[in-house]
Amino acid sequence: MDLTGLIMPLGIVSYGFMLLAVLTGTRVIKLKVKYHKLIALIAMIGASIHLGLVIFYSYL
Numbered sequence: 001m002d003l004t005g006l007i008m009p010l011g012i013v014s015y016g017f018m019l020l021a022v023l024t025g026t027r028v029i030k031l032k033v034k035y036h037k038l039i040a041l042i043a044m045i046g047a048s049i050h051l052g053l054v055i056f057y058s059y060l
Helices: 003-025 033-059
Strands: none
Touching (some): 003 033
16 A cells, blocks of 8 residues: 555544544543543644655655
8 A cells, every 4th residue: 555545544533633632622522631642642643644744745
């Protein structure tokens, strides 16, 4: 499988984790702070990988 097939699913998953991080941060969904931080970390890592793949395949 080529990495270009991962760009869209990774973006969707990252957006979902970012939305979940916002909802847990505003206490709409009540979780412990350590889980909120973990969700936010996963979202940032996924978004960074997504951005890196987009830049790599767009400009290199």
